[in-house]
Amino acid sequence: MRCSYVPVAFRYSYIVPIPKPKEFVSKALTCDDFRGIAISPVISKIFEHCILKRFGSFLTTSHNQFGFRKGISCSHAIRVVRSAVDTIIKRGNTANVCVIDLSKAFDRVNHYALFFKLMKRLIPNELLALLECWLSTCYSCVKWDNTWSQLFTINFGVRQGLSCHQFCLQFMLTI
Numbered sequence: 536m537r538c539s540y541v542p543v544a545f546r547y548s549y550i551v552p553i554p555k556p557k558e559f560v561s562k563a564l565t566c567d568d569f570r571g572i573a574i575s576p577v578i579s580k581i582f583e584h585c586i587l588k589r590f591g592s593f594l595t596t597s598h599n600q601f602g603f604r605k606g607i608s609c610s611h612a613i614r615v616v617r618s619a620v621d622t623i624i625k626r627g628n629t630a631n632v633c634v635i636d637l638s639k640a641f642d643r644v645n646h647y648a649l650f651f652k653l654m655k656r657l658i659p660n661e662l663l664a665l666l667e668c669w670l671s672t673c674y675s676c677v678k679w680d681n682t683w684s685q686l687f688t689i690n691f692g693v694r695q696g697l698s699c700h701q702f703c704l705q706f707m708l709t710i
Contacts (some may be wrong), residue, residue, distance in 0.1 A: 536585065536586065536589065536661070536665060537661070539660075539661050539662075539664030539665040539668060540665070540668055541579075541582075541665065541668045541669040544576055544578075544579070545575075545576060545578070545579035545582060545669065546669065546672055546673045546674060547575075547576070547673075547674050547675070547686075548573040548574055548575040548576075548673070548674075548675045549573070549574050549675060549676050549677070549678045549683070550571045550572065550573050550574070550675055550676070550677045550678065551571070551572050551574060551677075551678050551679075552569040552570070552571055552572075552677065552679060553569060553570050553571075553572050554568060554569055554570075555568055555569065555570055571677075573675060574678075586662070586665070590658070590659065590662045593656065593657075593658045593659065593662065594658075601615075616632065620632065641692060642691075642692045643691060643692060644691060644692055645691055646667075646670045646671070646690070646691060649666075649670075650663060650666065650667060653666070672688070673688070673689040674686045674687065674688055674689065675687060675689055
């Protein structure tokens with residue numbers, strides 16, 4: 536961490552398409568019927584925990600955020616929205632709710648926009664350089680049963696998984 540360097544092996548992962556829980560018997564499957572899960576080296580996951588332990592205080596989120604916060608779940612968000620709607624209705628007003636699905640947002644994270652936002656939060660240069668080293672050259676491939684696609688560079692998104700269309704495209708290019 537002091538050198539702001541990530542070993543090359545940490546930058547590699549492979550993606551396993553996992554079927555989403557739907558009815559598969561009655562229709563032909565498409566890319567949208569799968570979720571890509573990135574499998575990374577165990578030692579890189581340990582390294583991530585070390586980074587969080589050392590720099591976690593710089594990576595806190597807003598108290599208004601419900602997703603990706605320890606001890607906070609979807610039910611908390613539902614309770615807050617329900618409470619707000621109930622209060623509005625009790626006052627004799629109409630409540631209009633707009634919901635935006637950001638489920639694919641992590642597939643489209645621009646690394647340089649992320650770095651810029653982290654710089655605005657004044658994170659230590661050591662952490663910024665480390666993340667830039669790590670994210671600037673990530674590689675992956677798709678594993679389907681016993682078949683592996685060719686390696687491809689991940690230029691955006693996070694390693695939790697890639698969008699279904701990204702991994703389908705990469706897999707189809709190798710067939």
